Amino acid sequence: MSDAPTDPPETRPDRVTQWRRHALIATAIAVVITAVFVAMAVRPDAFRWSRAADSATIAGSRPVDTPLYINPGMQAIAAAREDPRFDRIAQTPQALWFGDWSAKTVRDDIGKYLAGAAAAHAVPSIVLYRIPQRDCGSFASGGARDEQEYKEWIQAAAEALKGHREAIVILEPDALPDLGKCEQGDRLGMLQFAVDALSTTGAQVYIDAGHENWLSPAEAAHRLAKVGVNKVAGFSLNVANFYTTQSEVEYAERVRRELSKLGINGAHFVIDIGRNGAGPQRDFCNPPGARLGAAPRLFRGGDLDGLLWIKSPGETDGCGGGPPTGFWAPVALGLLGK
Structure with a gap:
């Protein structure tokens, strides 16, 4: 055969x-x-999870492209104007916390935030964080003065949230896991009141249940059932903590199985992944070894509703050598691996 x-x-x-x-x-x-x-x-971590999120379900849920809201008032945005190394944090959607700093203005403050999200055609996420004896006098101590003040504050927040079915609400990080650790008054009653008030708004409410290394799945389910998790969307995990996404998903599924034993089915969950890129840390307070997690994203179709940045990365934990509040450049640079 010719090779021409x-x-x-x-x-x-x-x-x-x-x-x-x-x-x-x-x-x-x-x-x-x-x-x-x-x-x-x-x-x-971002590479691994972006590929997984696009190609596989997590707890039966698939990612959706619905945008999350970036609050223009984030402290990270102001920091990035001075130092562009913080751009990655500043350009990522994060939850906005409401607590003592919005004691008298929570209705208006939440209303303005929700209006901004609606104008941006994005999903807002907020944290309600003002239960009396919050953090039992530790680094994040504070909260309403008494039960009546707290109930009035929650009612005002619920009024602002009325009809905002797209809004994500994280209810009182650590309050349920910390139950009984200090003089708290009727904490169960206050959480039950909050759940009842917020359940009428249409918003997607998640009662915080700590993380995998705090309560056993059975105890977490027992406490969630007591405060009425069946009345809202579900529960949140890993808020301001560092456990891996995979291990928290596994823990969430165990909690759900325990809830089913109590006759509660269909509870969904969200996980804070803002600072879990390097996994668990020995110290929970501004740990130098922590790294940013993957970008937040909403999920639909299964048990998982969102992998979110709930605790704002770069903002101090209030201890570990950092200032009591605010964006702290050293910890932000550490999260960025710089």
């Missing part, structure tokens, strides 16, 4: 042209591969 080329002369490329074409293709492939490995080196 069969292409017509006018279309047959010469050897130099073929070599150049192959070289260009090889170069392009190398650039892409290099970029992927650089991205993995900078942010391995």
